[in-house]
Amino acid sequence: MLLIVAKTKMSIDGILNVNKPEGKTSFNVVAWLRHATGEKHVGHAGTLDPIATGVLPICFGQGTRVVQFLTDSSKVYLAQIELGVATKTFDRQGGIIQRADPSGISVAQIEEALAAFQGTIEQVPPIYSALKHYGRRCYELARAGIPIKLKPRQVEISSLQLASCRLPLVTVRVECGGGTYVRSLAHDLGQRLGCGAHLSGLVRLRCGPFRIEDALSAPQVEDAVKRGDWKGLLHAVDSPLL
Structure with a gap:
């Protein structure tokens, strides 16, 4: 009997604290990170208008389960x-x-x-x-x-x-x-x-718990993606709940 094993990509789970640049929509940031990282399950918590900057939590994989919690947070x-x-x-x-x-x-x-x-x-x-x-x-x-x-x-x-x-x-x-x-x-x-x-x-x-002092600029995230170590910048999925 021939056993065929399908290769599956490991899901990346976590939350990236991004400092959204002015002029971009929150969806623009999500779309950019989907393309840059190759991850499909990506969302954001708490929409920021294009004129706004600052903390925009980007959730990957299982992290998308806390999007609503972060959206409702202070x-x-x-x-x-x-x-x-x-x-x-x-x-x-x-x-x-x-x-x-x-x-x-x-x-x-x-x-x-x-x-x-x-x-x-x-x-x-x-x-x-x-x-x-x-x-x-x-x-x-x-x-x-x-x-x-x-x-x-x-x-x-x-x-x-x-x-x-x-x-x-x-x-x-x-x-x-x-x-x-x-x-x-x-x-x-x-x-x-x-x-x-x-x-x-x-x-x-x-x-929520994410502060601008710890937020990553778009160039910082882009550099980390190019180096291949961006996953080390992710916060744990349960970090907003602690």
């Missing part, structure tokens, strides 16, 4: 918000829908407004988002000019700290739970101050 951001200009997308990439002069707004007024968003709040997501509305992505409907109204969702913002203020720009450190849109926070802050605002920059400092 996160820390450093958000740059421009007062005086509101946009359709709530960030700097959208068309302008409101302008106002924010020069008369004081630091005390900004801190008072921020305090109103701390704790468990109701937040309306941006219509330009990947959320689904009756089976279609919201951004697809918005780009097609189809009016949609999203319901507010309960989110948890445990800490909001004004890090700097050089009008029209303010920088805010945000610690929040999963599902929070910092773009919506920036927009809502502008509405509360009466001048409009949008998110002009965003850095994710932490996602």
Whole structure:
């Protein structure tokens, strides 16, 4: 009897803490790593918009099982918000829908407004988002000019700290739970101050246990892949649970 043994590739399991570069989508990073490493089972936890940088956990193999856990985990951001200009997308990439002069707004007024968003709040997501509305992505409907109204969702913002203020720009450190849109926070802050605002920059400092101090840049990951020792950079699958 002839015994035929099929060769199977060993699955690579783990989590790579990547510092996402600006201008790339989270899916761009996943697609790049799939191609570079040859691994098929790759996913990311906690989507970052193209304008954002910072911690993006990339999960391989069995690591994809903790994607939802990481997506729902607490996160820390450093958000740059421009007062005086509101946009359709709530960030700097959208068309302008409101302008106002924010020069008369004081630091005390900004801190008072921020305090109103701390704790468990109701937040309306941006219509330009990947959320689904009756089976279609919201951004697809918005780009097609189809009016949609999203319901507010309960989110948890445990800490909001004004890090700097050089009008029209303010920088805010945000610690929040999963599902929070910092773009919506920036927009809502502008509405509360009466001048409009949008998110002009965003850095994710932490996602669950993964910190930006330990995150690998794209060139660092690329060099490791070329050397063939990138697997040694992976965190254990259960590391987010410890």
